[in-house]
Amino acid sequence: MAKLPILLSLSAGLLAVAGCAGSRPAAPATAATTTAPTPPATPDPKGVGLDMADLDRSVSPCDDFFEFSGGNWLKANPVPSYATSWGPRNLLGLRTQATLKEILEEAAANRSAAPGSNAQKVGDFYASAMDTVAIEKAGLAPLKPELARIAALKTRAExxxxxxxxxxxxxxxxxxxxxxxxxxxxxxxxxxxxxxxxxxxxxxxxxxxxxxxxxxxxxxxxxxxxxxxxxxxxxxxxxxxxxxxxxxxxxxxxxxxxxxxxxxxxxxxxxxxxxxxxxxxxxxxxxxxxxxxxxxxxxxxxxxxxxxxxxxxxxxxxxPLADLQTYMRWHLVRSVAGTLPAAYVEASFRYNQALTGAKLQTTRWKRVQAATDATIGEAFGQLYVDKAFSPEAKRKALEMVGNIKASLAEHIQTNTWMSAPTKAEALKKLNALRVKIGYPDQWKDYSALTITRESYTKNVLAARLWESKREAARFGGPVDHTEWGMTPPTINAYYNPPLNEIVFPAGYLQPPFFDPKADDAVNYGAIGGVMGHEMTHGFDDQGRQYDAAGNLRDWWTPADAAEFTKRANIVGKQYDAFSPLDSVHVNGKLTMGENLADFAGLTIVHGALEKQLQQRYGSGPRPKYDGFTPEQRFFLSWAQLRRTNIRPEALRQQILTDPHSPGQYRTIGPIMNMPQFQAAFGCKEGDKMTRTAADRAVIW
CATH class of the missing domain: 1.10.1380.10 (Neutral endopeptidase , domain2)
Structure with missing residues (x-):
């Protein structure tokens, strides 16, 4: 299998599963106070994209914005027994899964699909994986040729x-x-x-x-x-x-x-x-x-x-060769445990329970749906795009990326600590950035891959061998800039430094992350925050080491590099101090890149929104929805999409292994450093959500 590229993503999560909104009644708020004001005589019109019932108005936004923006939702949405964490990504995940299930069941029921077509491959893959009677009957038979290959090892030369x-x-x-x-x-x-x-x-x-x-x-x-x-x-x-x-x-x-x-x-x-x-x-x-x-x-x-x-x-x-064989036998079986009889699946789940705290195994069709996406994702993805992604969504997303890109260019140009030569290289890199929205322009060709209804295990192994052969065939040829590192239904996004590209799959460009009916403030705070995050990965502590062509090359003057590092270290120290559990602290060095992308991304996206609002309303009044100004709705949108309940076991694992900080610190970490947030909610010096000028981290 090929080495995975460096993908700096919004989250480590795969396609998630989901919850529902809270039900506490709302009351309006204004920028002038940190407590709930008297409702106006004529209520502001209701907006789209934010649920006011989710707010916990017993908490001041200047004291704990994570709780203020979504505290009622957090109380009303504990982690389900089959999950290890729960947040708004799960809302979208459930809806996406319902669509994907329809596609899979239709494909599996279609026994007359053209041989070799995506519908045939997807349908037969799903049918083979859902046929638990056949899987139990076959036992280890589909894996025996591979086990025999390992057992046949006789010499080190082999x-x-x-x-x-x-x-x-x-x-x-x-x-x-x-x-x-x-x-x-x-x-x-x-x-x-x-x-x-x-x-x-x-x-x-x-x-x-x-x-x-x-x-x-x-x-x-x-x-x-x-x-x-x-x-x-x-x-x-x-x-x-x-x-x-x-x-x-x-x-x-x-x-x-x-x-x-x-x-x-x-x-x-x-x-x-x-x-x-x-x-x-x-x-x-x-x-x-x-x-x-x-x-x-x-x-x-x-x-x-x-x-x-x-x-x-x-x-x-x-x-000893026998020990090497034992090791390889284990990894072979472990890697396909989900395709084997129930005893193997249950053994794997019990191990994962200890690791993550999960209480119940996820429903089989959801596991198989994820496996279909992981194994023949672009064949599956084509069927999804045909059903669920509109050209209008792609157009609007590209427009937003363009506005955010312009905001980042302005921030680079007006930067006070970066020299002219470094600015020129930074702008060159930004101008060279590739943007991919929705789905690939050129899909993978699966014609050489045979998928049947005979065996789930055989299908997975065949697909892996096909992918390895496809990747090996690229060697010696030109770099393919049309390839994607995520499939279209994926609810995630990424920046790839060597290719200098940002990628937003169709699965992400759906409510609540992106809603064409919502006002600009909500969309910029939600999917705009993701766009800014991925774009500024190109200038975080890792991404900044790659130039406009994606080459690992130092294009910073020594003084600028030193200044960047000094500013980044402030961010690292801030996150080191966050402690979600007793004796457990966020690792500021491990999470540095994602934190910097949150910091810089939110700043430049706020700048893009301000330009949009200025163009639309000039110096005149800006409309409120649900009692909140556009600036307040922007930060509420950012926060509501990061609210998360998580099991302690999963949280400990995240802090040890995940370059992303826990959701509550992704919410408050950047905005504690933003005067724009303090101005929007009337926060004062000394409030918990306000860092002093001396302690504030400023990157762009």
Missing amino acids: LPALIAHEQDLGTGAFFRGGVQVDEKNTTRYVIGLDQGGLTLPERDYYLRDDARTQKIRVAYQAYVQQVFGLLGDNPATAQRNAATVERLEKRLAQASRTRVELRDPQANYNQMTLAAAAQRYPAVQLPKLLAAMQLGKAQEVIVGQPAFFDELNTLLKTE
């Missing part, structure tokens, strides 16, 4: 071909490798090799000894042991094999870089000739391994974490 095959199957064994855009020459593809090979979410789960982590490791050990038992091992053998897997993974974890260290693109770009890499890592047998992955033409590789591959080299040289 390792490269086997590891290459596991890479092509996407099992996650040992490391991640494949074709990627060269980050220092973005006109070509290169081979990237990066750390991997773990089951637990990241290295610290293997190394920390606090009670919470130990509990998760016990659940993980039980999961591995149970799966080996299901595969036919007796209890003693299953226990021994589980210990082998944990021991090998712990070796890899100890050699892995931390999440914070992985955020340094320069440190994770280590170009080597293939000959030099083969000499440094002889046991990996890179020439044979790459040849088996249909990448034999490669003459160089980009090694992300050289010390990790030093340890992998030692592991492959010294560990």
Whole structure:
């Protein structure tokens, strides 16, 4: 499987599932006070896009805007038993899932779809995955050829071909490798090799000894042991094999870089000739391994974490072949557990319960819908776009991006701490930014992929092998700028630094994130905030290291870089101080890029809205809806789309592994530093939502 590109996204979330609004009665508010005023004689007209019943007016907006903007919603919408967190993204997720379910069921019922068509592939994939009777009857039969391939390993000389095959199957064994855009020459593809090979979410789960982590490791050990038992091992053998897997993974974890260290693109770009890499890592047998992955033409590789591959080299040289087989058998089965009989699915869920705090397994059709999207997403996505995305939505979204882009250009030009040469490079990069809205202009061609109703497992494995072959075929050719890293129904967005592009799938351009019927303030605070966030990722602590062509190149003067770092460090310290749970603090370094994108994005989007309002109303009065000015509705919209209830277990995991801060701090972190917010709600010096000028973080 190819190395995943750096995608700096609004959220780590996949397509979510959803809740309903609260019901507390509303009262109007004004910019002049921090408490609820007397209702006007003639109420302002009701707006679209914000639910006034969600506000908790017992809280001052200048004391805790997270609670003020959505406190009633939070009280009325606890996390459902089948979820680990709950927020407005789930509202959209449920509606999207309902549409996707219709598409899937229609496709599955259509037995006369043209062979090879998207409808046939999507319908047969879904039908095979929902046929639990056939899945139980087949047992492990669909996986036996792959298990037999691992069991047939006899010598270390045979390792490269086997590891290459596991890479092509996407099992996650040992490391991640494949074709990627060269980050220092973005006109070509290169081979990237990066750390991997773990089951637990990241290295610290293997190394920390606090009670919470130990509990998760016990659940993980039980999961591995149970799966080996299901595969036919007796209890003693299953226990021994589980210990082998944990021991090998712990070796890899100890050699892995931390999440914070992985955020340094320069440190994770280590170009080597293939000959030099083969000499440094002889046991990996890179020439044979790459040849088996249909990448034999490669003459160089980009090694992300050289010390990790030093340890992998030692592991492959010294560990018994039987232990390596045990490890690969585990990762093969783990990677397709959701396609296997119920005992495997339930074992996986019990492990995830300990990890995330989930109470109930998600309904099967929702899991299968997500698997369809993950496996043949653009075939599925074409059917979704035909049903759910209007040209008008795309036009309006492009118009908003243009306005926000103009606002960012103005902020760069008027910046007081950036020198002229750096400004020129920044504007060049902004002008070169590619914008993708809705869906790809060129869809993936699935004609070479065969999907049938015979076996869910076989379909998933076939799709993985097809994708790996497709990616390998790109090597040596020009970089394809039409490709997307997300599918059209995805409720998310991203910035890709090497391609210098922002991407907004159709699934995101729906209410409540985007509503053509809502006033500008609401849309700019909602999807506009996302657009500004993704756009300014190009100028966060990671993104700023890439130039207009997407190359990893330092285009900042030393003085400007130092000033940026100084300002960014203020943001880091602010987030380090946020503590959602006892003894648990947000990691300001891990979340730096996303926090900077929130800070800068919200500032430039507010500027874009002000220009829009100025054009529309000039110096005249601006209309209120529900008693709120456009400026207030802008910040309410920003906040209401980030309200989240989350289980403590999931929150702990998020803080350890996710580069995004928890929702409450994404809400208040930026606006505490914005005089525009204080002006909108009449906040004063000393209010909790107001940082002093000396403590304020200002990037743009």
